[in-house]
Amino acid sequence: MPISTTPPRFSNSHSRAESSQSESSLSSEKVKDDIKDVVQEVLPTVKDVEATSVAHDDKERSRILRKMDLRLLPFVSILYLLSFLDRSNIGNARVAGMAEDLNLVGLKYNVAAAVFSIPYALVEVPSNIALKLFRPSIWIPSIMLAWGIIMTLMCLVNSYAGLIVARLFLGVAEAGLFPGITFYLSHWYPRRKFAMRIAIFFSAATIAGAFGSILAFGIEKMDGIGGLHGWQWIFCLEGLATVVVATLSYFFMYDYPETASFLTESERRHVVEMLKEDSRSLATGFDKRYIFQAMTDYKTYAQIGIHMGLLITAYSISLFAPTIVHQLGFSSAQAQLLTVPIFACGCCSTIVIGILSDKFNIRGPFIIGCALVSMVGYIVLYTTSTPGSGYAGCIIAAVGVFPTVPVDLAWIGGNVGGTLKRGVAIAMVIGMGNLGGLCSAFIYFDGPRFHHGHGTIMGWLGLSILLTCFMMYDYRRCNEIKEALCQSEGIDESQSDAFAELGDDSPLFRYTT
Template identity: 60%
Template sequence: MPLVTDANVNADPDYDNEKDVGRLYGGGLQLSPAEHTRLLRKIDWHILPLVTLLYLLSFLDRSNIGNAKIAGLSTDLHLVGLRYNIAAAVFFVLYIFAEVPSNIILKLFRPSRWIPTTMVAWGLVTTLMCLVNTYQGLLATRVFLGLTEAGLFPGVNFYLSMWYPRAYLAKRIAIFYSAATLSGAFGGTLAYAIVKMDGIGGLHGWQWIFCLEGLATMIIAFGAFFFMHDYPETASFLTEVERRNIIGLLKDDSQNLATHYDFQFVLQALKDYKTYIQSGLLIGLIVPVYSIALFIPTIINELGFSAVHSQLLSVPPYIAGCVCTILVGIHSDMNKLRGPYIIGGACVSLVGYIVLYTQKNPGASYVGTVLAAAGAFATVPVSLAWVGSNAGGDMKRGVVIATVIALANLGGICASFIYHDPPRFHDGHGTNIGCLVFGILGTTFSMWNYNRINKQKEKQCRENGITEEHRDEFRNIGDESPLFRYTI
């Protein structure tokens, strides 16, 4: 079977995305192109809805503090000065350090046990936040919420990479990540309804937000123990022919690189300079995303809208973000490109923040929030698909994904402190403008660098007669294999 790379695919005018998967990966596989398409759709229906729901609940539980703030949390717990910002930031303290160990544990144990277990834990913490009555108690619960939530986001990105070939990841990650935007839209609407329970059971409206949303997470988590599948090798919904084909697809796509655990693969990930370049550019994209999640109700409130209406008006920016996230992910897969779509989304968000920075009119500023959200959210899943696509070998990929996400979440700490100068928030909007420019520059450099390395590998293969028949010789060196090609 000839070597299949993104360059081969892009050069083939007859290539038609998933419909031609059987032709591209045809060595020994038994399904027709149409059957391959149905196989991917079958996997989609059994994998994506559940992980999307899990992430919706995760993002809802980490960002509902923004809705609770304008529902009375700030007044009742005396969150003066930077107290709210600190409460938002401490979430990331243990979150960052727990992500890499969590992905290693996920590889060593079953995803269907590890991911729901972490979910039960953070659902319990969220529920107990309704009992918090001091600022110090709020800080403690936010720290533990970060620790318990740490495994989900990097874990699911790693999990999806073990089900889908690289060329089809962006769309699936976009669908999964769209839950973040849906949670924002759903969270604003839900908070609007829940705060009307103020006084029931002796609890304030903001306490009911934490209580009900945490209980919902725990209920779904217990169901996930029974409905989550581990790997294609053990999936009960696949026939034997389908199982052989998807395993064959994944082996061909990875150039048969190592799938077992070995500490050398962890070191490969941590020593790879590209890991830190990807982390840097993702920080530039993450700061605006977390700014939206933590502060959009406050930003809209300061435009002159009431607290109640601010909850509802926070919904449209998230809806715009959801639509753009999915559309960008689909087109990124169709064109087998990552970098240009990251730059495009960042530019849209950049325009939105420039509008917010320069305009005083509430209507124009509100349009700026929609543009900022639509562009910022769309960049992240493509960036994560890029990270997973360009790390070779299961264990290295898992550690690279977790490391990039962990370091990028330093941007969450930054985002927690930049909105402190109402009503115009020039510091916050200006910081996001700078971060987006940084993300664009980092993406541009990465595209150039990956293209440069691909050309070096092609020359190496040509001069040394290296073909696919030699791929087992490079099984343990990950994406350093001369047969591995980076996605641009």
């Protein structure tokens, strides 16, 4: 997909009307002129007001953030653990005998794994808009209850067609959770504290991979009980667990800091002020033009390309790790258990990289470095024919790719100004990125070496690396333009309200690289 290198422009109809050049031909100097035009229009309406931001004690801020962590992160991590467990347990079910019972010959399993991604990608943007309109404590538990019921009823599937239909409905129901929780957390944490929290949240996916394999190993032994196969019990029991947690979520999920009952009145004011300072007073209301801003921003589509390459890799590991390990020469039971260290190592690296990314307040270099590590793992898998080396390659690939997903999401969420635009941009990136699930479902068909699959993954990782380099350069260039403009026009934080509707095009907004 071609990516425009046009720098961001303000939504100024006067400037657009007078512009006679195509967008692609705009130089940095032209963008600077456009921004000046808007500033000249806005500044006369700005009243002289004193900055209202209050200097908060770092210890107090850290204490409140830890309090929020203890209340929010374990809960949302459990939600995502169940979500990832329910979408990826088809891989465990396949090894547990589903392929033979449903006669999943040829590419039938690949199709069943892939169809989930289609509704999943299409529903994510509408779901995040609904999350903005409705309370999170209502919307998120409701979609969770829906997919829990679907997963439970998948134990009754007895044909290939039934499996396809169930996976389609599962994709519709699960679509809103991942982008919804990412958007939800962005209402609680400032941008510089975001990557570690997303990493902890996303690490639930790696735990789900490890826990799912152990669980499948035990549940598989229930084969024949109640007239169900072992793989059917996997769907049934894991679905029932989701239903129980979803029901409890209606009573234990908080909405936003302004109404959080676990915070005192002074703590709520502290958090609200902290987030206001971090957002540079950008718009928080619902307006359709913010949806349009997100959908027409070239940076959104560049981030989609980055995220797609990373997600295809992560999904491939989640869907095919048991199969890849099994094809290396290990038995079915051994493959289920040997998958656990792969996800456990991925979980540890995800949290460590998230902490380091927040500490240094950089995103791009960590994405590039981890993607290169993952590529090394796939090179090992591509070139080796021995079980030990192949298994080591699986671990290296997981250690590299899993941390890139939360860091990239923190990068996306932190570089989009305004809550609604941020919610739509996050949903677009995750939704369209998840279309990569279609790719990951069909590239692993030539076992035991899987040259097509491993080679395709290396190509996608390479694309993510190149686009990350481009976005680091572009964000840095845009920041330089804004800094020069603020200096020349005397723009400071006291005028932030005047630029609230401009989102990340505001001259006061700075991108993280």
